[in-house]
Amino acid sequence: MNRSLKTILDNLYEARSQAHLNNDPLSFCHRYQDPKDQEVAGLIAASFAYGNVKIILRNLERIFSAIGPEPRRFVERFEPRSGLALFSGFKHRFNDSRDLCALLLAVRQMLTEADTIESFFLKGFAPDTAGIAQGMEAFAARILAMDYAPVFGTGGIPKDSYFPFFFPSPAGGSACKRLCMYLRWMVRPADGIDLGIWQGLSPAQLIIPVDAHIHRIGRYLGFTQRRQADWKAAQEITAALALLDPQDPVKYDFSICHLGISEGCGKSGRNACLSCDIAGICSGITKN
Template sequence: MNKTELKEFLDEKVLQYNHPKFIESDPIQIPHLFSKKEDIEISAFLTATISWGNRKMIINNATKLMKLLDNAPYDFVLNHTNKDLEHLNSFVHRTFNHIDLQQFIKSTQHIYKNHGGLEESLSVKNNSKTYQKAIHEFKLKFFEINHQQRTQKHVSDPLKNSAAKRINMFLRWMVRNDKTGVDFGIWKTHNPANLSCPLDVHSGNVARKLKLLKRKQNDWKALEELDFNLRKMDKNDPVKYDFALFGLGVFEKF
């Protein structure tokens, strides 16, 4: 495939997968249960945080998690008591357990009370073109309050060369307005041109087969290479191609 053919092929796959039907089998269905901005972004942040492993298990555990938060995540985060936190003791998703969840609730409250909320605390500053520094600085703010060391691993740091797949997926959900009702586009102060593809095994393997990525590891350096090539196809909305790469990898075993 030449460059024009590749772009046409991927644009077609974006149209195929960036479709409301996609919601039915994807963790993005959890924030779609809510209508209030803060409920959407908090449920999305927590769901994205546990989005690794089997998708069915992710959706089941994220559904359980919302029930534990009384299906009112913003109210729970802002107004929880210590007794409320104890009710979370039954929660576990792989290595993310109740200690991590309780910390995430406390740290998210800290973000809303002291840093203007998730939208403000993840915004790209100083003419930066990616979220690399924004995510690093968000992690620092998130763990400013007293916490156990173990929980830090659940927020990736791109300055330590992590591809930060889950937080980049969360950012795609919040920032990108896809006009089809899959991604939310509720963070109007953010620019979709700055987004990076949530790089995982599936999208990475497909990107390598399509010669969009040469680097072997799925790390931030690989993400920069992939970003560069996706921006050549659409500089204003590069991560729309996440739907194509993911769909080809997961649904078509490309």
């Protein structure tokens, strides 16, 4: 274990701030006190957490302004016809109002079947399984097999819908960044950032959510050499972090990611490197 690396990353973890949280989709979960509301808000927020962060926050603001103060109650009473009118014209990159309403309908069906999203997830997860991939694959498959006729009409999910984009599977090689991020929010202990709502999974089972920031910085730190931000890269980065904290390897995700989101890594060239907390151990400083 590289003790210098662990010290630097532990210090980075301790330096997380409210400013970082405010610049993160997870902030929408913190608007609610009830864990049942946080769980629902988390899946919605994570589903749209791709693309430019300012656009993500703007579009999530529209969604949650319409949903109101009780996300779970809103979803339990959700009717696709009125939802399509409420969210008319909504667009987040290639997801539209139909995809959003299908997502809300999916959450409603999960709650009807299992009472909580956690219980729905755990129905497809074998506790004695070493990794979490099997549970994620089952979760995605069961959601995509639901009935979405009230949103799309008969004939299943149409080919021009990007609703399935919300629920990729490790089996297809995807890093499943947004689902991994949602699981981190729900499973990791409450620490002012993550929520610690779910008790049926262990933080040690989590896989780091790999986006462009995590992938780039993971390569700079030698955690992976893979050129694609795929499931194997996520596994390699997680395994490297597990050497630093085997019980909670993804604790470093938020801090490392915000080196890119909030601190400018990858955007400002060498100027960002000069003040970066990991400059002394990062090979990327020689590439800018």
